[in-house]
Amino acid sequence: MKKLLFGALILGLVTACNRDNMPNQNEDTTNLENSSPSVVSKRNCPSEEMRKDAWQKDPSLMQKAAELETAAQKFANDVKFGKVLADGTVEIPVVVNVLYRTASENVSDARIAEQIDVLNSDFGGTNSDVSKIPTEFQPVKAGDVKVRFKLVNTVRKSTTKRSWDTNTYLSNKDMKRASxxxxxxxxxxxxxxxxxxxxxxxxxxxxxxxxxxPESNGTWEDGVVIGLPFFGKTGTAAAFNLGRTTTHEVGHYLGLRHIWGDTNCGDDLIADTPTQTTYNTGVPTYPLYNTCYGVKRSVMFMNYMDYSDDITLYMFTAGQKTKMQSTVAPTGPRAGLRVL
Structure with missing residues (x-):
């Protein structure tokens, strides 16, 4: 597993680019509207790119992110040496905002409840496929992350927008503003x-x-956006219809990076996740090996923060649990997220 060189990793957090996901700037964008989500071949999550764009526009966010990483490392050390307990369950109040053009796009209450159930089972470590975790990774599995989700409101709004597209690499944020x-x-x-x-x-x-x-806590854009075909367990995208897209994005919301560190043989700032060359797609077969810096390692392609298909994602690590716990702790950036 990784040995963290914290100063270097903070520099990497600030400067790393997602080389694997960089688009061809000469790419024809006229067919954006015509691609079908039912035939999506790999996960596409621009969270890190949007984060770096936000840092460029507001350097104070970059500084805050670095400070939060330092605090998270201190929290992890305090947990390790028994100075702080990370075993209290936090229940987070959830508001689901539904933007729909047709009746079929107006997500049902049942489907929303279904997605909340997926989050609670994945973060609670009670997901039915947790038994698939290989023996090799059993010692570092998270088990119960001690975070739960409670739906408190659903806001619905009819729109004429067919798709929230953009001709730039970063996604559109129009869905987050009434204006x-x-x-x-x-x-x-x-x-x-x-x-x-x-x-x-x-x-x-x-x-x-x-x-x-987490550095965006409390801002107008803070939260998660999910495409309808990938929400809940009744979505139309065959490879991504188990609700794990939301699990993946909530991982980011609570402070986790992509497991490959968004660059070749990168680092996600979590000590117990194996270093890997890049993201995985489809349904990999265990064991799968990568070689980084001359060391051959077994890859944790079943981690929620990888890009494998939903059916292949079923674990967080203990290190990821501690990182998320540091985010929702009373001293963390998301301390305000507690059901009263």
């Missing part, structure tokens, strides 16, 4: 907002979802 046809967040400091939209695309193809990171 641009979307729905304003409900007090994002105290409520976790999820926006469900008909679809999103950028130059890399169909976007399944994206999230803001």
């Amino acid at each position: 641009t046809g979307g729905i304003d967040a409900t007090n994002s400091k105290n409520y976790f907002n999820i926006w469900v939209v008909s679809g999103m695309k950028n130059l890399s193809g169909t976007i399944l979802g994206y999230a803001t990171f």
Whole structure:
């Protein structure tokens, strides 16, 4: 497993580019509207790219992210040496904002409840496929992350938008503002907002979802956006219809990076996740090996923060659990997210 060199990793957090997902700037964008989510071949989550774009526009967010990483490392050390307990369950109040053009896009209450159930089982470690975790990774599995989700409100709004597209690499944020046809967040400091939209695309193809990171806590755009075909367990995208897109994006929302560190043999700032060359797609077969820096390692392609199909994602690690616990702890950036 990785040995963290914290100063270097913070520099990497600030400067790394997602080389694997960089679009061809000469790519024809005229067919954005024509691609079908039912035939999406890989996960597309521009959360890190949007984060770096936000840092460029507001350097104070970059500084805050670095400070939060330092605090998260201190929290992890305090947990390790028994100075702080990370075993209290936090229940997060959720507001789901539904933007729909047709009756079929107006997500049912049952489907929303279904997605909340998926989050609670995945973060509670009670998901039915947790038994698939290989023996090799059993010692570092998270088990119960001690985070739960409670739906407190659903806001619905009819729209004429067919798709929330953009001709730039970064996704559109119009769904988050009433002034641009979307729905304003409900007090994002105290409520976790999820926006469900008909679809999103950028130059890399169909976007399944994206999230803001903890340094954006309380801002107008803070929360998670999910494309309708990938929401809940009754979505139309065959490879991504188990609700794990939302699990993946909530991981970002609570402070987790992609497991490959968004660059070749990168680092996600979590000590117990194996270093891997890049993201995985489809349904990999265990064991799968990568070689980084001359070391051959077994890859944790079943981690929720990889890009494998939903059916192949079923675990967080203990290190990821501690990172998320540091985010929702009384001293963490998302301390305000607690059901009263």
